[in-house]
Amino acid sequence: MRFIRLVLLVVVGMVVAVALPGGTVFAQDPTPTVDTSAITDDQVNAVAQELYCPVCENIPLDVCPTQPCTQWRELIRLKLAQGWTKDAIKDYFAQQYGDRVLAAPPARGLNWLVYILPPVILVAGVILVYRVLHSMRKGNGSTSEAKAPAPDLTNDAYAARLEEELKKRR
């Protein structure tokens, strides 16, 4: 009886070991089967156009004709099929290939300058132009006020002589 129990225990143990995962470790399937057929090229390109090819610089991913770009577009298709959002995919690409693949630099670290400096410079420029124009207008005003009166020619000897000469010639 005890022997039968032991045999049963061994058999059950073997069945459990075979059936349960963990005993043998299999390599994970790198490309889980996901149906990507529902994802259109337009959907892929909507994400791809906000990313740049990491190997051929300055070419947006949606128009890049190289083999790596084709792979990346397929990766976008796969991620979309898995339910990833556009931002999540962009984050993934930035993490994998660096910020240079993003069409717009992320607002962090020194990149903040890209977003802060233009408006600051614009405002400073407007203030500067206003001040200059204002002071110019003020300057013009003061010049007209300080305008010298027309010279009194009645006591000018030269003018008197000139008048006399002209009279003589008439």
Place this chain on the structure above:
Amino acid sequence: MEEQTPQASQRKSLPVWVQALALVVLLAFLTLIGFSLKRTQQGPITIGQTVPAFTLTTFDGDVYNTADMQGKVVVINFWASWCFPCKQEAADLESAWRQLSPDGDVVFLGVDYVDTEPEARAYLSEFDITYPNGPDLATKISQMFRIRGVPETYIISPDGKLVDVKIGPYSSLTEILDAIDKAKTGSVN
């Protein structure tokens, strides 16, 4: 000498704080330009130079830090699944690894440059590559070496200095083994 009217002197200069701010902004810009220029002018790691330590996380999640590999020859191969010349040397690199790994004095690290994981894994599977391979996350490692393309292979001597650089694929197993032998003896190529 004509005396300036108060209005003229007021018109002449901006407030001190504006001038100071402008100066600070200008200096900050110059500093930034200086740093970026220094960075862009910085050349690749040259032969004989000590290679800074870096970390590679493999596709299986194992972490390798080159700082822990002192005393060993480290072979760093940059590759990508979309790179056809990489395929020419893939089998030879794996053969070299299998031949040398039992001694334990050589480490191979495959750095997958801007690649997609499914294709990279397929590539590793195709060539039955068993040495550690992982993605070059955010291209930090390739930027450090300033690689110009793939494949490129860097061999580091046991004392952490760069001793050999191979631009393009190795033509044979013998070429790989010779380069590693020279690295072991400390001779610089």
